[in-house]
Amino acid sequence: MDNPELWEDFKRQVAGKSAPAVTQPENKNPAQPEENKEKEVWYRVGTGWKNGICQNQTGAYHNKKFAIADCRPGQKVFDEKGKAIYSGENAAVQEPGVSAAGYTQKQFVIDVQKATGSNPDGVAGDETIGNTVTVSRSSHKYHAVVTPLERRMKALGYYSGEIEADKGEPPCFGLGMEEAVNAYQKEVLNYKSPDGEVTAGKKAWKSLLGMI
Incomplete structure (x- = not known):
């Protein structure tokens, strides 16, 4: 045969040998699946x-x-x-910081900053979140920061109870606020097991302060 490759292939067939496997070049940059990032x-x-x-x-x-x-x-x-x-x-036109309706996030941030000893500039940052306390029915339930929490939860439609400060009474994080926080955790934070607790260790404080 004039073609050496055909001759070698013929000899392999006679000997019962198969042609050598063709090695595919390694793909050093394999295609990566696109991440399905939520906008x-x-x-x-x-x-x-x-x-x-x-x-x-x-x-x-x-x-x-x-x-x-x-x-x-x-x-x-x-x-x-x-x-x-x-x-x-x-x-409705309401006086910020007094009436629950119309109680904006910025006013909420300022009142939280005042209650926790941060600079009341209305902008939540490291100092603000660092000075927050965990609030629940079993922790800091009488803390001054409960009042802005009640106002903000009421403005967002989660809390329907009384705001003690409006009656000249000290704040108290009661059952109504626990239920409000539970609903907020389920609806906004997608908690599978809400705990009725507002803490910086999870997402509640950062979410309410507009940091996430």
């Missing part, structure tokens, strides 16, 4: 939307319920496409 969604509170920007923005939230709770008269809640999904025109 962060923001809801913004402001007076309008122009050129992709929320005008006079006063807050941005991952949780739509929080944005609606903090939307005041003259403002609207916008989704990421600039569509107004809620109007604050009918929201």
Whole structure:
């Protein structure tokens, strides 16, 4: 045979031998599966939307319920496409820090900072979260920080009980607040086993303070 490769193949067939296996080159950069990352969604509170920007923005939230709770008269809640999904025109005008309705996240942060000895600048950071205390029916239930917790939970629709400070009484984290925290943990934090505890060791404080 004129072709050496065909001749060698013929001899292997006669001898009952198979052709040598062809080794595939190693793929040093194998394709990696794309991660299925959930896109962060923001809801913004402001007076309008122009050129992709929320005008006079006063807050941005991952949780739509929080944005609606903090939307005041003259403002609207916008989704990421600039569509107004809620109007604050009918929201009751309340004095921040006193009435539960209209008790915004920023006022909540300031009151928590005051109650725990942090600089009351309305911006939650390392100092703020570091000075928080664990609050529950069995821990710090009479702490001053219970009052802003009650107000914020009421503004978000989780707490329907009385706010002791409004009656001139000392705060008390009771059964109603425990149930409110449990509901918040289930709905917002996706806890499978809520514990009715607001602590920096988990997610509750950071979530309420707008840090996550």
